[in-house]
Amino acid sequence: MFDNLSEKLDKALHVLKGHGQITEINVAETLKEVRRALLDADVNFKIAKEFTNTVKEKALGQDVLTSLQPGQLMVKLVKDELTQLMGGDVEGINLSGAPSIILMSGLQGSGKTTFSGKLANFLQTKKSKKALLVACDVYRPAAIDQLHVVGEQIGVEVFSDRGNTDPVAISKAGIAHAKANGFNVVIIDTAGRLAVDEQMMNEIANIHKAIEPQETLFVVDSMTGQDAVNTAKAFNDVLNFDGVILTKLDGDTRGGAAISIKSVVNKPIKFIGTGEKMDAIDVFYPSRMADRILGMGDVVSLVERA
């Protein structure tokens, strides 16, 4: 569907070729293509605009003293800027609590339950932790069953209370159970909710207040479009979450939501989900994500052609 950015930039870069210095005129066409590529990748409209302005300021007046052509310089500037935007210090998961409590949050269907399982599995197999999953989604049909099936698949105990419709109470009981039984990590799965659903946002705020998690994670589908900023901001306003999980990256989405979310809430993207199976979890690499958003599988070859 979408031409990738390298092709587009190649075209735009014809304008730049032969100039020794990046100027207002020769940079305009290139930036238009960069902006378009970002929008095609679902980067938020306003953020794409800001981003290209930043790149422009950095680019203007730069002499091309080295062997780099102006086009090469532009590509490098764009990629570096994107990588920096999505990067920063990633501290990993805070496991300092006894037990460490991890609260999952996010929209409906974003991948919270699946990721809860993946994280439990990861902490158990890679970090030698004893993890407990707690089923606090009392709304979605068969949500509790789903977490039990997941728990069985990975050999992790699941705490649930089918008669109870109060997620605050269930989460507290789950943590008490963990303390009494020597678990050192507790992962709380919650129901999906929309940011505009006041009652449901209050509910998760109450869970958060009651259990004081070491780590609150916002789980977001990497296919999300322009709305990513609204949702991320609303959840962050309520939960001041610690990190972002980007799921379903095994698809072919460009995943521009990653930049949008990072720009709006400035929280690290801690893990990515790359499949439905329990081992499909990876840490986040800003540089790879930048390539993906720009549709540049191979930046080096682009630079060589520029």
Next chain:
Amino acid sequence: EKTKTSFFSKLGKAVVGKSKVDDEVLDSLEEVLVSSDVGVNTTLKIIERIEARVNRDKYLGVQELNLILREEIAGLLSETNSGDETDYSIPKDKKPYVIMVVGVNGVGKTTTIGKLAYQFKKKGLKVVLGAADTFRAAAIDQLQVWADRVDVPIVRQEMGSDPASVAFDTLSSAVSQNADVVIIDTAGRLHNKVNLMNELTKVKRVMQKVVADTPHDVLLVLDGSTGQNAFEQAKQFTKATEVTSLAVTKLDGTAKGGVVIGISDEFQIPVKYIGVGEGIEDLQVFNKMEFVDSFFSNKA
């Protein structure tokens, strides 16, 4: 409402009495459309159409402009929605009428099936559900809960069994029960997974052994908050299963679902339903004008 008013008044000021739309207007129109996930390509197409109209009709009033704008955007949406919110009709000459529901992970397939079954049942139709998502944890139990809620029969096998076999059983059972509608749930799958897409093709083929030319409707469910990737989803699912209609879910949030405009235009697939919540009643028959209007109002 504030955004809507300010957008149209801005648009009005800049266009009324002129024979050309100026850049400022086009910029704000672009912002509204792109921010609703309409996408750059489709946005450019809409802007071209509006420019052409303004050029031809000249000296427009605000009212006319408002109308033209909505018409031109809606014009890209395939011409098949009835606009009647209670219209859940199905062709009478196909019995059972078979709907296969497909889409990527977590978009709302199973929920939409529950809501649809409820609507059909309310009309007095005999509905059978088929639990052909045999992969995802507790997917069968989830559909079972919906079947119980609506009080319709469900055909299911064990988790991990062959989805084509479940679909086969469901159709056989529906035929013997003389059912009016069959809805087949399928596992969520990303459209770039060739094996999983082939599996869908197979499910479809196996169903045809029971009732020829089924499924009558292949309903692709798109998550309203999905961005431009929905295009590729529509393309690949169409390739594998010849999608015949679309449902857009989760429009009760702040996402606008604008990407379906370009999809409906490019693949000529109508949007039939929208999902506006998690409850059994939270399904609506798609209404073009209301949908387009939602881009210009601000829920956030």
